[in-house]
Amino acid sequence: MSLTHLAGLLADPTRAAFCTALLDGRAWTAGELARHARVAPSTASEQLSRLIAAGLLAEERQGRHRYVRLAGPEVATLIEDLASFPVPAESAGRSSPAPGSLREATRMSAEARARTCYDHLAGRLGVAVRDAALARGLVADEDGPALTGRGRSWLAELGAELPARAGRPGGRPVVRTCLDWTERRSHLGGAFGAVLFRTALDRSWVERIGTGRALRVTPDGERALRDLLGVTL
Template identity: 85%
Template sequence: MSLAHLAGLLADPTRAAFCMALLDGRAWTAGELARHARVAPSTASEHLSRLVAGGLLAEERQGRHRYVRLAGPEAATLIEDLASFPIPAAHPDRPDRPGRPSAAAPGSLREATRTSAEARARTCYDHLAGRLGVAVRDAVLARGLVADEDGPALTDRGRSWLAELGVELPPRAGRSGGRPVVRTCLDWTERRSHLGGAFGAALCRTALDRAWVERIGSGRALQVTPDGGHALRELLGIAL
């Protein structure tokens, strides 16, 4: 896919809103995305078809329903990295430039609450992000579970730690054609890196499965449960 074609796909505010919503890692129906972006179902269907044809989204059909999700971790990383790119503030004498809405000037109290919750903890496709995600990255580096000398890498101590937790990585992780074991992902709210890759996904899945974190509503925001707070302190020395 050419850069110009990719830029064209994401230049439309509705298609960009769809991709940002799908960063929660789940499959959405076309109707759900239409309501989220406040567009007509027919308009949503047209935009989704372009995103699927462009390779950013994958779709599956179950009966009358059409579900779409991001095509994979690479697509999620692309969207998150673009979202974190700093857009210079518009000059007072020039029209506003398109970009991320300012968190300081939300459209409503509900929007401000959602943005604040996502800044604290959220999913970035299938791994932890926000202040929680950055805190996890700092903790695993401090404990030698991940090394970051020539790029992030899971250490032997980290593999033993995962085994003690009963967490397994996908068998192809780190192999040719497989997903990287660990990769860094720039966090758009913290402006620092959190951890993705198979390791980051495994930590997020474990946190959700063991109810250390739980979703807030239907979006990407997470909240740490009391059990999760205890687990984070015991396992990684994180106090939130």
């Protein structure tokens, strides 16, 4: 796909809204995305078809329902990196819009504290976890992010496993950093970041808030983060 084609696809506000919503890592129906972007179902269907044809989204059908999700973690990284790229207000033609309602402001505040970035932790929580992993020697960042021997032992003690193909040719990187669009600092992605998030979700250390990307850290999660990583929220 050419750069101009990609830029044209993501420049459309409706298509951009779809991709941003799908950063929660879940599959959405076309109707749910239409309501989220406040467009007609026919418009949503047309725009989703263009994103699927371009390979940015993957489609699944169950009965009469059509589900779509981001095609993979590399697409999520692209969307998050573009969202975090600092564009001066004078270049954008206007400053960033303020939240239009108390509900919107509450959602944005919750997402800034803790949220999903596709399948890993983001927001202040995600950045704090990265800082703790570096400080404890679980991850090294001298020649690019890498999981250390101590990090692998820590994962084993946690009872978590990396996917078999992680780090192999054609497989997902074990660790990668992802620039956080609210914190303007990096959080952890890759297979390691995904395993941490899945473990936190399965053990109820974090809970989803509603249908968006925001997460809430539970009391059990606060204790686990403090005991395992020294993270105090």
